[in-house]
Amino acid sequence: MKKKRFDWRHIPLLIAVAVSIGPLILLFSNALKPRNEFQKNPFGLPSRIEFSNLLEAWQxxxxxxxxxxxxxxxxxxxxxxxxxxxxxxxxxxxxxxxxxxxxxxxxxxxxxxxxxxxxxxxxxxxxxxxxxxxxxxxxxxxxxxxxxxxxxxxxxxxxxxxxxxxxxxxxxxxxxxxxxxxxxxxxxxxxxxxxxxxxxxxxxxxxxxxxxxxxxxxxxxxxxxxxxxxxxxxxxxxxxxxxxxxxxxxxxxxxxxxxxxxxxxxxxxxxxx
Known part of the structure; x- marks a missing residue:
């Protein structure tokens, strides 16, 4: 059984997926991130999940x-x-x-x-x-x-x-x-x-x-x-x-x-x- 080789034509598709999904991941990450953490690292993943941010924004x-x-x-x-x-x-x-x-x-x-x-x-x-x-x-x-x-x-x-x-x-x-x-x-x-x-x-x-x-x-x-x-x-x-x-x-x-x-x-x- 032959292994499928990576097709270089998939690279533009991967780039398009990253451009489309990247901002959404960043949005969800910052929404669930503590405020003090956002100031230090706005592009990183949160150290802990703060669902209270969603509740506060809703109210x-x-x-x-x-x-x-x-x-x-x-x-x-x-x-x-x-x-x-x-x-x-x-x-x-x-x-x-x-x-x-x-x-x-x-x-x-x-x-x-x-x-x-x-x-x-x-x-x-x-x-x-x-x-x-x-x-x-x-x-x-x-x-x-x-x-x-x-x-x-x-x-x-x-x-x-x-x-x-x-x-x-x-x-x-x-x-x-x-x-x-x-x-x-x-x-x-x-x-x-x-x-x-x-x-x-x-x-x-x-x-x-x-x-x-x-x-x-x-x-x-x-x-x-x-x-x-x-x-x-x-x-x-x-x-x-x-x-x-x-x-x-x-x-x-x-x-x-x-x-x-x-x-x-x-x-x-x-x-x-």
């Missing part, structure tokens, strides 16, 4: 309410986008109507515009509508921002679904909504799972609009709560690291859990297709 940042706010915003945005993007993608992929190409071009144009350009007009519009400093106002902004991309994503999947299935369902008496519910939704479940993963990750990590449109502390999301641990001239790096772990750990675990289901769904969908 100082009031992460319980922040987690609830981020969950409400994320789940609401996911529901709105799955329904709106699903209906729009079905219409643009399966219904031949006049102006569909113009709509696709408009969505592509919107995707090319930096979202920061909408901040000032949105601020005045939301202020006049009374939507400032409210989770509902932030949900509407997120839904509008993330909708065009997800329409393209779902449409690209819907196009691959044979039209014969839809035609046969209509012959059996199904309406358009029944076709979506009974035919499109089961076949496109991997695509909708991808939308859930992407939108959930985006809303959890989004900082720019959340920081601009939410002023009340009780309405702050997880991403904006990170500012609690930063000062104008000084920063508690141990607490910053602990807060970073608290911020990324839940969404990372959920993402890894759903990613496995996503891969299985892709395999099942390819067999059914």
């Amino acid at each position: 100082k940042g009031e992460y319980g309410q922040a987690f609830l706010n981020s969950t409400i915003v994320g789940v609401s945005t996911i529901i709105i986008i799955c329904i709106s993007a699903g209906l729009a993608a079905y219409a643009l992929s399966k219904l031949n109507f006049k102006g569909s190409n113009a709509i696709m071009g408009f969505l592509l144009f919107v995707l090319s515009i930096p979202m920061g350009l909408f901040l000032v007009p949105l601020f005045f519009i939301w202020k006049n509508l009374g939507l400032m400093d409210s989770l509902f106002g932030l949900i509407l902004i997120y839904s509008a921002i993330f909708l065009p991309f997800n329409i393209f994503l779902l449409r690209s999947f819907f196009v691959a679904i044979p039209n014969e299935l839809i035609d046969s369902a209509k012959v059996d008496g199904c309406s358009e909504l029944q076709v979506i519910y009974r035919i499109i939704l089961p076949l496109a479940s991997p695509a909708f799972l991808t939308v859930v993963l992407l939108v959930g990750l985006w809303t959890w990590n989004e900082f720019f609009f959340a920081n601009a449109f939410l002023q009340s502390e009780e309405l702050k999301t997880v991403a904006t709560k990170y500012l609690v641990f930063t000062g104008r001239f000084t920063a508690d790096w141990t607490m910053l690291s602990a807060a970073g772990v608290i911020t990324i750990l839940p969404i990372t675990v959920i993402f890894l859990f759903l990613q496995r289901q996503f891969i299985e769904g892709i395999a099942e969908g390819s067999v059914k297709g």
Whole structure:
């Protein structure tokens, strides 16, 4: 039995893994390190584990309410986008109507515009509508921002679904909504799972609009709560690291859990297709 020799082509992959995982290892190490140890050796492993840092960061940042706010915003945005993007993608992929190409071009144009350009007009519009400093106002902004991309994503999947299935369902008496519910939704479940993963990750990590449109502390999301641990001239790096772990750990675990289901769904969908 021959021994496998080390392939030099693996070196770039090892470097990429080190660059990706290295900062996470350093973040977790500093989060669990005593404060006096961080000043002496910020890049070394802790001599003892201090789980109290995570508890202190949780209490100082009031992460319980922040987690609830981020969950409400994320789940609401996911529901709105799955329904709106699903209906729009079905219409643009399966219904031949006049102006569909113009709509696709408009969505592509919107995707090319930096979202920061909408901040000032949105601020005045939301202020006049009374939507400032409210989770509902932030949900509407997120839904509008993330909708065009997800329409393209779902449409690209819907196009691959044979039209014969839809035609046969209509012959059996199904309406358009029944076709979506009974035919499109089961076949496109991997695509909708991808939308859930992407939108959930985006809303959890989004900082720019959340920081601009939410002023009340009780309405702050997880991403904006990170500012609690930063000062104008000084920063508690141990607490910053602990807060970073608290911020990324839940969404990372959920993402890894759903990613496995996503891969299985892709395999099942390819067999059914």
